[in-house]
Amino acid sequence: MNMRDLSKDDDFLSHLLVEKLGTGSVPLLVHKMDSSRRLPKVYPHDLMEIVRRLVVSKGPLQHAIRTAVDELFLLAPIRYYLQNYTQKQINAFATHASRYFELYHPSGSIEISHTSRYSHHTGKSELCILATRNLAPGSVITELKGSMANLTDEEDRELKRTDLRNSDIRRDFSVIHSKSMKKNHLFLGPARFVNHDCDNNCELFREGRYITFRVLRPISIGEEITAHYGDGYFGRKNRHCLCETCEKKGRGGYAPDHTDDDIPSDSGSSDSDSDDSDSESEAVSSVPEDDALKRQANLNERRTRRGVYAVVTKEEDHSDESDDEDGSVMPLAGASDIPSPNEMEMADATSNLTSLPLSPAASNCDPAGPSRLSSSVSELTPISRSTSSLSSLSSLEGTSSAPKSSSYQSIISTRRQKAEAEAAALVSASTTLPEDSLFSASPFQPLTRTSISVTPSKGKGKQKVSSRASSTPRRSDHLQAAENGKVKDEDPRILRPRQSTSAVVFESTKEIFAKPEIPRGPDGRALPICATCRNILPVISVDHQIVWGLGLEKESRKKKAKQECPRCMRHCAIYREPWPRRVPLPGCASTFNTTPREETTPAEFARKVTHKVLPVLDRKIAAVASSKRKRSSEVPEAEEEHERPVKKSKESVEHAVAKKRVPIPLPEGQKRKRGRPRLMSVPVTDSVPAPTVKVEDNEEPLHPSGFKAQGRRMNGRFERTMSSSPQKGHDPDSLLDAHAGRAQRALEREKTKQIMERELLVKRGLSEIEIEQITKRGKWDDGNPHGKELPLKRVFPKRSTCFRSGNLFSRPNPMSFAARAWANPLVSDDGSSEDEKGPDTPEDSQSPPAIMEVELEDWDRGPSLIVTAPAVPPAYKPSPFSFARRRWSSLSASPVEDSRKSASEAKTHMDARPPLNMERILGNNSYNTTSTFKDRPSPSTYERWNLQDVSSSEEEVRAHYQLQDTRPIY
Numbered sequence: 001m002n003m004r005d006l007s008k009d010d011d012f013l014s015h016l017l018v019e020k021l022g023t024g025s026v027p028l029l030v031h032k033m034d035s036s037r038r039l040p041k042v043y044p045h046d047l048m049e050i051v052r053r054l055v056v057s058k059g060p061l062q063h064a065i066r067t068a069v070d071e072l073f074l075l076a077p078i079r080y081y082l083q084n085y086t087q088k089q090i091n092a093f094a095t096h097a098s099r100y101f102e103l104y105h106p107s108g109s110i111e112i113s114h115t116s117r118y119s120h121h122t123g124k125s126e127l128c129i130l131a132t133r134n135l136a137p138g139s140v141i142t143e144l145k146g147s148m149a150n151l152t153d154e155e156d157r158e159l160k161r162t163d164l165r166n167s168d169i170r171r172d173f174s175v176i177h178s179k180s181m182k183k184n185h186l187f188l189g190p191a192r193f194v195n196h197d198c199d200n201n202c203e204l205f206r207e208g209r210y211i212t213f214r215v216l217r218p219i220s221i222g223e224e225i226t227a228h229y230g231d232g233y234f235g236r237k238n239r240h241c242l243c244e245t246c247e248k249k250g251r252g253g254y255a256p257d258h259t260d261d262d263i264p265s266d267s268g269s270s271d272s273d274s275d276d277s278d279s280e281s282e283a284v285s286s287v288p289e290d291d292a293l294k295r296q297a298n299l300n301e302r303r304t305r306r307g308v309y310a311v312v313t314k315e316e317d318h319s320d321e322s323d324d325e326d327g328s329v330m331p332l333a334g335a336s337d338i339p340s341p342n343e344m345e346m347a348d349a350t351s352n353l354t355s356l357p358l359s360p361a362a363s364n365c366d367p368a369g370p371s372r373l374s375s376s377v378s379e380l381t382p383i384s385r386s387t388s389s390l391s392s393l394s395s396l397e398g399t400s401s402a403p404k405s406s407s408y409q410s411i412i413s414t415r416r417q418k419a420e421a422e423a424a425a426l427v428s429a430s431t432t433l434p435e436d437s438l439f440s441a442s443p444f445q446p447l448t449r450t451s452i453s454v455t456p457s458k459g460k461g462k463q464k465v466s467s468r469a470s471s472t473p474r475r476s477d478h479l480q481a482a483e484n485g486k487v488k489d490e491d492p493r494i495l496r497p498r499q500s501t502s503a504v505v506f507e508s509t510k511e512i513f514a515k516p517e518i519p520r521g522p523d524g525r526a527l528p529i530c531a532t533c534r535n536i537l538p539v540i541s542v543d544h545q546i547v548w549g550l551g552l553e554k555e556s557r558k559k560k561a562k563q564e565c566p567r568c569m570r571h572c573a574i575y576r577e578p579w580p581r582r583v584p585l586p587g588c589a590s591t592f593n594t595t596p597r598e599e600t601t602p603a604e605f606a607r608k609v610t611h612k613v614l615p616v617l618d619r620k621i622a623a624v625a626s627s628k629r630k631r632s633s634e635v636p637e638a639e640e641e642h643e644r645p646v647k648k649s650k651e652s653v654e655h656a657v658a659k660k661r662v663p664i665p666l667p668e669g670q671k672r673k674r675g676r677p678r679l680m681s682v683p684v685t686d687s688v689p690a691p692t693v694k695v696e697d698n699e700e701p702l703h704p705s706g707f708k709a710q711g712r713r714m715n716g717r718f719e720r721t722m723s724s725s726p727q728k729g730h731d732p733d734s735l736l737d738a739h740a741g742r743a744q745r746a747l748e749r750e751k752t753k754q755i756m757e758r759e760l761l762v763k764r765g766l767s768e769i770e771i772e773q774i775t776k777r778g779k780w781d782d783g784n785p786h787g788k789e790l791p792l793k794r795v796f797p798k799r800s801t802c803f804r805s806g807n808l809f810s811r812p813n814p815m816s817f818a819a820r821a822w823a824n825p826l827v828s829d830d831g832s833s834e835d836e837k838g839p840d841t842p843e844d845s846q847s848p849p850a851i852m853e854v855e856l857e858d859w860d861r862g863p864s865l866i867v868t869a870p871a872v873p874p875a876y877k878p879s880p881f882s883f884a885r886r887r888w889s890s891l892s893a894s895p896v897e898d899s900r901k902s903a904s905e906a907k908t909h910m911d912a913r914p915p916l917n918m919e920r921i922l923g924n925n926s927y928n929t930t931s932t933f934k935d936r937p938s939p940s941t942y943e944r945w946n947l948q949d950v951s952s953s954e955e956e957v958r959a960h961y962q963l964q965d966t967r968p969i970y
């Protein structure tokens with residue numbers, strides 16, 4: 001893997017996991033990538049979802065990060081990107097990704113944000129690292145990791161060439177230079193976004209396998225993490241440095257006598273300039289001043305040299321010999337190519353740093369949540385830089401206090417004016433630049449906004465003082481200046497104002513928030529501030545194009561009051577908590593609600609989403625989706641059912657109970673965290689709309705008094721109820737209405753049966769009178785005031801189930817057979833209506849309709865076994881033997897048994913065929929004892945089908961993601 005690939009990976013990841021995590025169209029962090037690199041498009045939403053799941057995951061940090069990486073690898077564009085990668089390269093990519101993900105974990109203490117400090121030179125908003133909690137000296141910012149990759153000689157040369165030729169390409173690299181080897185190393189990972197400050201608050205050091213950072217002096221929330229690149233990094237004596245310290249002290253790029261002329265063209269050769277970076281003497285000797293002076297820069301192209309970040313001595317530098325995960329990336333795993341303190345102004349990495357205790361300051365004072373910062377103040381002693389830093393800090397404090405605020409004017413603006421319109425009226429704007437002009441004219445001018453940050457007014461003691469030496473101007477400066485009758489001067493850069501808050505000073509922060517001082521521009525107009533962090537809203541530009549923040553002053557007051565800065569927007573989108581909080585306050589329920597990877601049920605929110613769970617989750621999602629589809633397709637049917645009587649099913653009962661339970665209302669805008677919505681049992685008021693219930697509402701229950709009063713027969717079936725007896729004066733109409741659907745169906749069935757019977761009798765050659773006589777017997781005309789035809793009783797065979805027992809084929813006693821058959825009209829003791837009105841028994845529901853839904857055209861399929869014999873008893877009473885013979889002969893009218901049967905009888909036999917729709921379900925199996933239960937899918941078969949469905953959906957998911965291909969190996 002070459003330098004470009006490595007850098008490309010890192011850029012891609014920072015692009016994905018830093019810039020892309022924007023909100024809507026707002027480019028939260030604008031770090032322009034090399035446009036020549038074509039990278040697959042990843043949807044920010046997908047990334048955001050992964051990060052959000054990471055944020056809420058309850059498991060150990062490493063597990064959460066691994067899950068996030070796994071999920072990242074499931075994204076199609078990422079798979080596409082990695083398609084030609086070897087497993088090693090994939091692993092390296094995963095390692096890089098994990099470093100970026102780690103930043104978002106609630107236990108983290110930093111965030112990557114944008115800075116426009118250098119924008120007036122570069123035309124771009126660069127990135128920086130900000131503290132999200134107060135950091136105590138000695139703390140190790142464990143998540144701020146970096147690694148180094150070796151460069152081949154050719155790559156090194158190429159880097160130098162591109163450094164000279166193409167600033168865009170060069171910009172994509174951050175390198176650490178080995179002084180002795182005169183060789184660059186690629187610096188990768190989030191650590192590369194640490195900017196330089198001459199009074200740095202952190203130092204680079206090695207901890208185990210990684211380069212990381214240790215806090216040198218107290219850092220407040222929102223303050224930028226800075227390191228020291230070297231004394232000669234930005235030219236001799238860093239005279240082109242644009243850090244805040246230089247700004248405050250009026251030196252470096254802010255020196256009154258500073259001219260653009262002596263700005264080196266961004267250190268054409270990284271190493272030549274970097275050679276001077278260790279110590280001033282070395283720097284002077286290694287970088288001839290003349291050389292630097294000779295490099296005249298186009299102002300717009302001028303860049304401070306990027307990336308030459310540290311210099312490694314020969315003794316220390318074994319990086320080329322060391323191995324790393326992928327053979328080319330060296331994550332400094334025990335690497336010794338970290339510069340020594342004396343050469344690199346870096347701490348001597350000691351192994352005991354890895355087991356440093358938690359920073360008390362960090363752990364006890366941060367509203368952002370639990371910290372995993374390591375800290376040890378005692379470990380500060382060996383840090384050469386720290387001593388100087390701290391000493392310089394105290395001197396700095398003396399010089400950078402309030403009265404100095406007047407010297408805290410941007411010299412850069414003067415330089416800009418010199419470069420662009422020296423003679424223009426804007427010259428005076430170096431101190432009082434009218435706001436309007438700042439947002440017009442040159443592409444740089446709109447970047448101008450007063451930079452004022454908030455500092456707690458009290459309660460910080462020393463910390464307050466020391467934090468004043470941090471890299472950005474603070475609001476207290478502004479306030480003090482205001483007290484002195486001066487408003488802080490305009491700074492034609494977008495300085496990212498910081499807010500210093502902590503748990504300790506949270507109250508005071510609230511106080512500040514309670515009575516906010518509205519920062520004003522030189523023209524007296526209020527500058528737009530972030531509704532959350534109260535910092536002045538930045539103006540973000542990419543390639544000299546303002547992409548965010550313009551015209552906010554002109555917004556309505558209401559809108560302005562709600563406007564957040566991009567950083568706070570992103571923070572809220574990720575954590576669902578106002579910046580800088582990453583976890584809910586103790587005692588407060590989190591309003592966080594992760595969005596699942598796909599649509600899932602609320603219950604699934606409650607579960608921890610791990611990479612192991614994902615396939616299961618997917619399967620469930622698929623199952624839910626398919627059942628939803630099914631349900632939606634069944635809607636018309638359900639509506640149809642409205643007309644039918646519906647049994648009070650368990651489900652509907654549950655539904656009725658659920659009706660009485662309403663979700664606890666949440667405050668507006670809040671979302672319940674996870675899991676099922678909590679329900680409370682409260683009486684449903686009229687105002688609460690009752691959930692739509694299928695049919696029960698206006699339907700009389702089948703047995704309002706329940707089944708208790710209803711007797712049972714020996715066989716377990718229900719006795720006829722009194723209420724159901726029409727003889728007792730009950731209006732059958734009302735009964736029929738009450739059970740309209742069911743009774744209707746029964747009537748229809750019986751009617752069909754009668755018609756068929758009639759046809760049968762006609763075909764048998766009976767006269768109309770005979771038929772009439774026969775059918776009359778079947779009529780339930782006694783005591784029926786409406787003369788309605790009530791269902792005929794099925795008499796023979798009593799139930800279709802008897803076929804299963806084999807009784808039919810065992811040829812019973814003809815006498816008893818005939819007696820049973822004839823008994824119908826005569827022995828109808830229990831009233832034929834009972835079956836229709838009584839409760840459904842399982843038997844009932846299982847019984848196929850006797851004679852119904854027979855479609856004549858279906859007859860041509862040939863006869864099949866009779867399921868139900870004609871319910872109409874014979875009009876005459878033949879001898880039991882002949883009757884039985886006739887019956888048996890008709891029953892045996894299968895093609896096998898009786899080929900002599902007449903076609904008409906065969907048609908009758910077809911009556912017993914299952915309805916067509918049933919056939920469709922069963923395939924064209926006749927509904928007979930042999931085929932039905934052989935071919936009909938058993939419940940277990942259905943289960944199998946379902947399982948197959950599920951597994952196929954899982955397969956689909958697997959196929960979709962090609963899971964096995966690009967899994968990182970940890």
Ligand SMILES: C[S@@+](CC[C@H](N)C(=O)[O-])C[C@H]1O[C@@H](n2cnc3c(N)ncnc32)[C@H](O)[C@@H]1O
Binds near residue numbers: 031118127303306
């Ligand atoms: C290692 S990178 C730091 C991250 C960088 N801001 C980015 O967005 O990639 C070093 C680059 O940051 C900028 N930079 C950092 N500190 C600076 C300083 N004190 N003065 C001028 N430029 C600085 C320069 O452009 C430099 O090349």
